[in-house]
Structure formats: structure tokens, C-alpha cells
Amino acid sequence: MRAEISIKNTKSKFLDKVEELSEQNIYACYQCGKCSAGCPSISEMDISPSEIIRLVQLGGEEEVLNSKTIWVCASCFTCVTRCPKGVDVAKIMEALRQITLRKNVDYVNPLSIPRETLSQVPQIALVSALRKFSG
Amino acid sequence: MNRIGVFVCHCGLNIAQTVDVEKLANIISDYPGVVYATNYIYMCSDPGQDMIKEIVKEKKLNGVVVACCSPTMHETTFRNTVASVGLNPYRCEIANIREQCSWVHKDKKIATEKAVEIVKATIEKLKLDKSLIPLSVPITKRALVIGGGIAGIQASLDIADSGYEVVLVERNQSIGGHMLQLSETFPTLDCPQCIATPKMVQVGQHPKIKLLAYSEVEEVSGYVGNFKVKIRRKASFVDWNKCTGCGLCVEKCPVRVPSEFNELLVKRKAIYTLFPQAVPNKPVIDSNNCLYLTKGKCRACEKNCLAKAIDFNQKDTFVEEDVGAIVVATGYDLMDKAEIGEYGAGKYKDVINGLQMERLLCPSGPTEGIPHRPSDGKIPKEIVFIQCVGSRDPEHYYPYCSKVCCMYVVKQAMLYKNVVPDGQAYVFYMDIRCDGKGYEEFLQKGMEENKILYLRGRVSKLFKDGDKIKVWGADTLTGRKIEISADMVVLAMAVVPSKGVKELARKLRITADDYGFLTEAHPKLRPVESLTAGYFLAGAAQGPKDIPDVVAQASGAASKVDSLFSQDVLYHEPIIASVDEEVCVGCGNCVDVCAYDAIELDLRTKKAKVNSAVCEGCGACCAACPSGAMQHNNFSKRQIFEMVDAFVR
Structure with missing residues (x-):
């Protein structure tokens, strides 16, 4: 059973935020599915690109931000060049990633890593983990 | 003494591939009564026809059989061919050896034998054919148009402008029809009060148009070119010749009943006109609600009428008109929302139909274009539109698409957003069919600029939740159930033929389909004619359609009437x-x-x-x-x- 959508969410700040960051009109998407049809990374995604946009239209913030899809997107622009309505899907994906990143959540806490593991981790990996996954 | 000529056509290879045309002509040339038989590659071509003419003259033929395609294709061609050399056209017969022989067989021997039989039988028929002369019937060059909506108005104006007299019958007290109820018209958003009223005035002033408002067709007899029509002029209890249209009577009338023109949203008086620009702009007394006519007292209108135009003794009268053609433009109604149980069966005040929404959005309507909801007058902040209510539902209601709803819902949602910018409009749809010129662009504008949220799915049910209407629907694009607490719901009800059209069709002896839409003679090639000669169809009476289509069809029907009237006698x-x-x-x-x-x-x-x-x-x-x-x-x-x-x- 998939989540019920209470339509109150559609008027949320989330949709406005996505539109502001991506500079795209989310309502311009008429759900033809061409982006999903041509996406080279779709096999690795849990939600298809067109459904991500539909969920944004419907205000499904949690589902979208928790999806693997927005991180799997490689910004290859296949969808962007093919979209009949000129919606820049890659920019929308980037906006969604930005919303997550700007929450400044620490995904990596160096103190919680066991000393034993820490001694084996390559230094460069540790540095980039701290740069990318901590606030 | 028969002198029959037989002409066998090859039809390229259509016939010659399967039928041995040479052999066929040889066998037939010996048949009793036949004096000449030949074959040719394309008999319908000019050389082929010339050959027939030559031989008719040379051999002094008194009958011709052309063995070729179906008579529906070239019977007229060959009858004209023989007529041009003095033979009676009805002494020319077609033996169909293509559709009924060569096309359906493979074996050449058997097909040839069959072709011989077909030609022989046709010769036998021809031997007994009489020389006939087409009947000629005089034409009354006047037209009757039934229905004064935009279809009837356009047809009347076109026929009248061609110089023929028109009798326009409208059952309401003014022409205009549903178009005059609309807020604005898609996709250009011009208001019907601006674009339709000039046409109404033209009808009122046209010297060739006799407008019979508040009248109904009672009886029709006769046939194409010569109809006799009996028309009931309903008693209006107002002498329209004396009435100046000042409106004092309306003001003084104490009765208040729901207004049909405003789709029952507000009240009108018992003596009333439909709307300010009505043509004719004269009031009628509603005899079912008038205090004097029901209870015997009041007469407030009579006392206040300076022109002494009120006449409570008026009775229905009848007029007879002779016409040569009849245009039926009786229009449509919306299906009653009380029929849909799951959408509240008409019980909830804030669940309205498309025409009611039109009145609410109309700048000259009861709420001056601001959609105050009917229950408490609040302006709805969340409004839900439901498409295909009763349409595309073969199991319960109507299987057909009502054609206009997709577009008027976009328009209404747009107009709503224009007056309530902070409101949200949702549309539940099954498919969006915006197929006219500029229509798709209009829809996209509604989505992109007005942020109308389209949800693909039918609504399962509506129910009252405090002062809101709960909407249970689905979005099949995500496969999720959707729940909306709406302030108002608009149902795009199925378009159905206008009330009483089945009885009218019976009176006129024209056919209607299972739902009451009038049937055209051919769905593609004769779309504005009825099967019964002399009747023409215009507008939504023939099937749901929008204003551009209605106007085009009305002009089409009018030009058919014109071409009928351009003849002095009708040949039958x-x-x-x-x-x-x-x-x-x-x-x-x-x-x-x-x-x-x-x-x-x-x-x-x-x-x-x-x-x-x-x-x-x-x-x-x-x-x-x-x-x-x-x-x-x-x-x-x-x-x-x-x-x-x-x-x-």
C-alpha cells in the first residue's frame, strides 16, 4: 500500500523552493514520461525521473528527498535535450540534492568511527567524506 | 422489339484479371435481344462513354447494359451518357460484375460464368424497364429554423442573407440559448455578451427573418419543398406590441422563484425577461407561479403598467407557416446531477454543475464574476473540477464523450484563478481532449501560468465534512489515492439533447439515436442533412459540440438550404x-x-x-x-x- 497524498502538501514551501532553486516551472511537466523512457541510469533508480517530478507537483517532499534517484542522476542531460516542454530535469534533480545538502545534516561523525577502522581508512576518503557528508 | 447493347468494362485489371471480358462479350452478343456487345478498358472514361454514344446512335439501341462496378459508383454517369444521345436514362442498367463478382472470386473460369449470368439477368430486367420521367415538385422558398441558440441564429442569418425568408421559432421568450449564459468563451476568452448579442440584434432587425419567440412547433405535414407547419404561440399574458420593455412590472412583482437562466442559483420574479440584452426584450408571465393566475389576486404588474400591456385573458394561439426546408437546431442540456449518487445526488449546495459555474464566473451574472459559493457566499479557496461526470460511463450513464468539458474546465479554472489568485484549482480527468485550433496551447497556459493541478483519475465519491466537501480520488500517474478538502466542487456533467427533442423528432419524422441526438444522413459525407429530405441539422442537437463547430455546422446547413432553394422545381x-x-x-x-x-x-x-x-x-x-x-x-x-x-x- 503506497502512501496516501493529502493534497494540503501541494501548497507547501517545498514546491516553491524547488522552483526557485531550479528556475523551472514544475507545472510545465505534462507527464509524458519521455525523460524516464530515455534515462540511461534508470535501472539504478527507485523512482523514475518523471515520477519524481509528479511527486514534486503533488508535494511529496519526504518521498522525493529520501529517494536514491536524485543521487543516481548523473546530469547527463539526455532528458533535458529530449523534453518536449523544455523542462530541465537535471536542474530539478540538482535542486533536490541542494535541498538535502543545505539541511547541513552530518552523515559522518568522526567520533563515532571505531578507532580500529579509522586506522585502516585511507586519509583521502576520510577527508572527502567529511567534506561531502558533514554540515 | 429489343435492341440492346452490352458494354463490358475491364476496370483496368479490377475486372479483367478475374473475368474473361472478351469471352463474356462474345457469349452475350448471341443472347436474345442483344444487337451489339463489346468490351473496353475503362468504360467510364471519356473515350469509353463516347463509344457508348456512337453505338447507341449507330445501332439504334433502345436499351443499354453496362457491365462494370456497383451502380452506386457510375449508374448516374452512364444514365447521363445515354440520355445525351436521346435514350431514356432509365433504359440504361448496370450489371455489377466487380463488387459482386471479380473482387470476391479467384477462379477465372467460374467468375466468368457468373459474370455471364449477372449480365443475362440484367438484360432480362432491362427488357421490362419502362422509360421514366423524373417528377418535378415546386418549392416554397422559405425556411423554418427550430431553436434560437447560436446554431439557429447563425443558420437563420445565413439563409436570410441569401435572400430567402426565415421563420425562427424559439421556445423561450428570447433567442440566445445557452451561449448567453456563459462567462467567457474558450480559447480566446471573449465574452458571449459581446460577440453573440450583435448577432441576436441582427436577427431581431433582419427584414427577412420572422422571429417567433415563446413559441413551439406543434405539427408538421408535407414534404421537402412543401411543408406546412403549425406553431403554438404560447400565452405570455403581455401584449408585446404595447409593451415598451420598461421593466416596471418586473420590479413590482412580489413573487420570487428560482431563475432558470441563472441555473437556479438566484431568484427571479413571476413576470420576467431572461437577461438585459434579450431579443425580443419583452417579459412573460410564468403562469405556474403568478399569484393572480394561481390564486386569483395581486395584479401588481397590471396596475403598474403604464402601457396597459398586461392581458391576463391571453390564450395560446396558433399560426401556420408554409416552408420548403426545416433546420433543426434544438441544442443541448446538461444531465441532472441528482442522477449521480456518489457525488451527492444533487444534495450538496456547493457541488454545482458546469453551467452554474458559468453563471458564477459571468461578469453580468448573479455574483458579478466572483464565484461566491452557493451555501454561505464564501469565496472558495480550494476548488475541485471533475470531468466526465456521466460521460464515458457506458455502464451507468452515457458512453460518449461530451466534447466541450475539457476546454470549459480549463477556462473556468483559469477565470477562477484570475479572480482568486491565492486559490488552488484541481481537475480530475481521464484524458484531456483539447483538439481544436489553439486549444492545446490554452490548456498548457492553464497548467503553467495558472498552476491548475491536473490529477489523472476519476473521483470515487464526494461527502460533506463540516463546511467542506471531501473528495476521494486517485492519481493514477503515481498510483496514489488523493484526498482533498474542497470548498466547492464543479461537476462537468454529460451533455444530453435538450428536453423534448425525441417528441419533436417524431413530429418531424426525423430520426434520433438512442440518446436523442438527431441522426445525420451520413456521418462523414452528409453531416448536416437528416435522412428525411428537406430537414437539416445544426448544432448540439446532432451531437455535443463547441461554439466554433456549431457555427460552422449551422452555416453548412444554411448553405444546403440555399442550394435547395436555388432550384425552381425539385426533381424527384x-x-x-x-x-x-x-x-x-x-x-x-x-x-x-x-x-x-x-x-x-x-x-x-x-x-x-x-x-x-x-x-x-x-x-x-x-x-x-x-x-x-x-x-x-x-x-x-x-x-x-x-x-x-x-x-x-
């Missing part, structure tokens, strides 16, 4: 039924089976009589006649027997 095919009065016993079977009402039973002489101008030559009466008195010209029983005989010999 003489291949029709006739009665042998010596044999007729007056059983009346023929009268019952005639679909065109062309046969009458003379009660005094007990003999059937065919009205030759109305008879379409279908042959049903000849088949039904037990005594053989009813015979079809050039399709007599004897001819049929001779043909069968030729086959079995």
Missing part, C-alpha cells in the same frame, strides 16, 4: 412505388411499413395512395403488400421473376 427520382388500384384491398400494411410517411389509405375508396414526392423508393411497401398491388417502378415483381429465371435457366 421516378423509381418509386405505385399502386395498382384494381388490385389493392386496402389492408394498410404498406402504410405501417413506410418509414417516410409517403403512403396514405383513402378511407373512402379503401385504396392506398403513394405521395410520389415523399416516396424514397426503398421498396418496403412492395415487399409487405400481400396482393401485389404495390409495385416498384422498374423493379416490378415480374422483372424480379425474370431475373431469377435467367439465373436458374
Whole structure:
């Protein structure tokens, strides 16, 4: 059973935020599915690109931000060049990633890593983990 | 003494590939009565026709058989060919050896044998064919238009502008129809009050148009070119000749009843006009609600009328009009929302239909274009539109698409957003069918600029939740159930034919489909004509359609009327039924089976009589006649027997 959508969410700040960051009109998407049809990374995604946009239209913030899809997107622009309505899907994906990143959540806490593991981790990996996954 | 010529066509390879045309012509040339037989590659071509003409003259033929394609293709061609050299056209027969022989067979030997049989039988028929002369019937060059909506208005103006008189009958007290109720019209958003009223005024002022408002067609008799129409002029209880249209009577009337023009959203008086720009702009008294006419007291209107125009003694009167053609433009209604149980069965005040929303959004409507909801007058912040209510539902209501809803819902949602910018409009749809010029662009504008949220799915049910209407729907694009607490819900109800059209169709002897939409003679090639000669169709009476289509169809119907009227006499095919009065016993079977009402039973002489101008030559009466008195010209029983005989010999 998939989540019920209470339509109150559609008027949320989330949709406005996505539109502001991506500079795209989310309502311009008429759900033809061409982006999903041509996406080279779709096999690795849990939600298809067109459904991500539909969920944004419907205000499904949690589902979208928790999806693997927005991180799997490689910004290859296949969808962007093919979209009949000129919606820049890659920019929308980037906006969604930005919303997550700007929450400044620490995904990596160096103190919680066991000393034993820490001694084996390559230094460069540790540095980039701290740069990318901590606030 | 028969001098028959037989002309066998190859039709390229269509016939010649399967039928040995050479052999066919050779065999037939020896058949009794045949003086000449030949074959040619394309008989319908100019050289082919010239050859027929030459030989008719040279061999002094008195009958021609062309063995070729179906008579529906080239019968007229070859009849004209022989007529041009002085032979009676009805002495030319077609033997169909293409559709009924070469196209359906593979074996050349058998197909050739069959072709020989077909040609022989046709020769036998031809031997008994009479030389016939087309009937000529005079035409009354006046048209009747039934219905004064935009279809009737356009048809009337077009016919009248061509110089023919028009009688326009409208059952309401003003012309204009549903178009005048609309807020604005898609996709250009011009208001009907601006674009339709000039046409209404033109109708009112046109010297060739006789406008009979507040009238209904009572009876129609006659046939194409010569109809007699009896029209009931309903009692308005106001002498329109005296009435100045000042409106004082309306002001003084104490009665308040729901206004039909405003879709029952507000009240009107018992004496009322439809709207300020009405044509004619004269009031009528609603006899069911008038205090004087129901309870015998009041007469406030009469006391206040300075022109002394109120006449409570007025009765329905009848007028008779002679016309040559009838345009039926009776329009549509919306299905009653009370029929849909799951959407509140019409109980909830804030669940309204499309036309009610039009009135709420209309700048000259009861709420001056601001959609205050009916229950408490609040302006809805969340509004839900539901498309296909009753349409595309073959199980419960109507299987057809109502055609206009997709577009008017976009328009209404747009207009709503224009007056309530912080409101949200949702549309539940199954498919969006915006197929006209500029329509798709209009829809995209609604989505992109007005942020109308389209949800693909039907709504399962509506129910009251405090002062809100709960909407249970689904979004099939994500597969999720959707729940919306709406302030108001608009149902795009199915478009149905206007009330009473089935009875009218019976009076007019024209056909309607299962739902009451009038049937056209051919869905593609004769879309504005009825099967019954002399009747033309315009507008939503024939099927749901939007204003551009209605206007185009009305002009089409008008031009058909014009071309009918451009002739001085009507020629009628003489291949029709006739009665042998010596044999007729007056059983009346023929009268019952005639679909065109062309046969009458003379009660005094007990003999059937065919009205030759109305008879379409279908042959049903000849088949039904037990005594053989009813015979079809050039399709007599004897001819049929001779043909069968030729086959079995």
C-alpha cells in the first residue's frame, strides 16, 4: 500500500523552493514520461525521473528527498535535450540534492568511527567524506 | 422489339484479371435481344462513354447494359451518357460484375460464368424497364429554423442573407440559448455578451427573418419543398406590441422563484425577461407561479403598467407557416446531477454543475464574476473540477464523450484563478481532449501560468465534512489515492439533447439515436442533412459540440438550404412505388411499413395512395403488400421473376 497524498502538501514551501532553486516551472511537466523512457541510469533508480517530478507537483517532499534517484542522476542531460516542454530535469534533480545538502545534516561523525577502522581508512576518503557528508 | 447493347468494362485489371471480358462479350452478343456487345478498358472514361454514344446512335439501341462496378459508383454517369444521345436514362442498367463478382472470386473460369449470368439477368430486367420521367415538385422558398441558440441564429442569418425568408421559432421568450449564459468563451476568452448579442440584434432587425419567440412547433405535414407547419404561440399574458420593455412590472412583482437562466442559483420574479440584452426584450408571465393566475389576486404588474400591456385573458394561439426546408437546431442540456449518487445526488449546495459555474464566473451574472459559493457566499479557496461526470460511463450513464468539458474546465479554472489568485484549482480527468485550433496551447497556459493541478483519475465519491466537501480520488500517474478538502466542487456533467427533442423528432419524422441526438444522413459525407429530405441539422442537437463547430455546422446547413432553394422545381427520382388500384384491398400494411410517411389509405375508396414526392423508393411497401398491388417502378415483381429465371435457366 503506497502512501496516501493529502493534497494540503501541494501548497507547501517545498514546491516553491524547488522552483526557485531550479528556475523551472514544475507545472510545465505534462507527464509524458519521455525523460524516464530515455534515462540511461534508470535501472539504478527507485523512482523514475518523471515520477519524481509528479511527486514534486503533488508535494511529496519526504518521498522525493529520501529517494536514491536524485543521487543516481548523473546530469547527463539526455532528458533535458529530449523534453518536449523544455523542462530541465537535471536542474530539478540538482535542486533536490541542494535541498538535502543545505539541511547541513552530518552523515559522518568522526567520533563515532571505531578507532580500529579509522586506522585502516585511507586519509583521502576520510577527508572527502567529511567534506561531502558533514554540515 | 429489343435492341440492346452490352458494354463490358475491364476496370483496368479490377475486372479483367478475374473475368474473361472478351469471352463474356462474345457469349452475350448471341443472347436474345442483344444487337451489339463489346468490351473496353475503362468504360467510364471519356473515350469509353463516347463509344457508348456512337453505338447507341449507330445501332439504334433502345436499351443499354453496362457491365462494370456497383451502380452506386457510375449508374448516374452512364444514365447521363445515354440520355445525351436521346435514350431514356432509365433504359440504361448496370450489371455489377466487380463488387459482386471479380473482387470476391479467384477462379477465372467460374467468375466468368457468373459474370455471364449477372449480365443475362440484367438484360432480362432491362427488357421490362419502362422509360421514366423524373417528377418535378415546386418549392416554397422559405425556411423554418427550430431553436434560437447560436446554431439557429447563425443558420437563420445565413439563409436570410441569401435572400430567402426565415421563420425562427424559439421556445423561450428570447433567442440566445445557452451561449448567453456563459462567462467567457474558450480559447480566446471573449465574452458571449459581446460577440453573440450583435448577432441576436441582427436577427431581431433582419427584414427577412420572422422571429417567433415563446413559441413551439406543434405539427408538421408535407414534404421537402412543401411543408406546412403549425406553431403554438404560447400565452405570455403581455401584449408585446404595447409593451415598451420598461421593466416596471418586473420590479413590482412580489413573487420570487428560482431563475432558470441563472441555473437556479438566484431568484427571479413571476413576470420576467431572461437577461438585459434579450431579443425580443419583452417579459412573460410564468403562469405556474403568478399569484393572480394561481390564486386569483395581486395584479401588481397590471396596475403598474403604464402601457396597459398586461392581458391576463391571453390564450395560446396558433399560426401556420408554409416552408420548403426545416433546420433543426434544438441544442443541448446538461444531465441532472441528482442522477449521480456518489457525488451527492444533487444534495450538496456547493457541488454545482458546469453551467452554474458559468453563471458564477459571468461578469453580468448573479455574483458579478466572483464565484461566491452557493451555501454561505464564501469565496472558495480550494476548488475541485471533475470531468466526465456521466460521460464515458457506458455502464451507468452515457458512453460518449461530451466534447466541450475539457476546454470549459480549463477556462473556468483559469477565470477562477484570475479572480482568486491565492486559490488552488484541481481537475480530475481521464484524458484531456483539447483538439481544436489553439486549444492545446490554452490548456498548457492553464497548467503553467495558472498552476491548475491536473490529477489523472476519476473521483470515487464526494461527502460533506463540516463546511467542506471531501473528495476521494486517485492519481493514477503515481498510483496514489488523493484526498482533498474542497470548498466547492464543479461537476462537468454529460451533455444530453435538450428536453423534448425525441417528441419533436417524431413530429418531424426525423430520426434520433438512442440518446436523442438527431441522426445525420451520413456521418462523414452528409453531416448536416437528416435522412428525411428537406430537414437539416445544426448544432448540439446532432451531437455535443463547441461554439466554433456549431457555427460552422449551422452555416453548412444554411448553405444546403440555399442550394435547395436555388432550384425552381425539385426533381424527384421516378423509381418509386405505385399502386395498382384494381388490385389493392386496402389492408394498410404498406402504410405501417413506410418509414417516410409517403403512403396514405383513402378511407373512402379503401385504396392506398403513394405521395410520389415523399416516396424514397426503398421498396418496403412492395415487399409487405400481400396482393401485389404495390409495385416498384422498374423493379416490378415480374422483372424480379425474370431475373431469377435467367439465373436458374
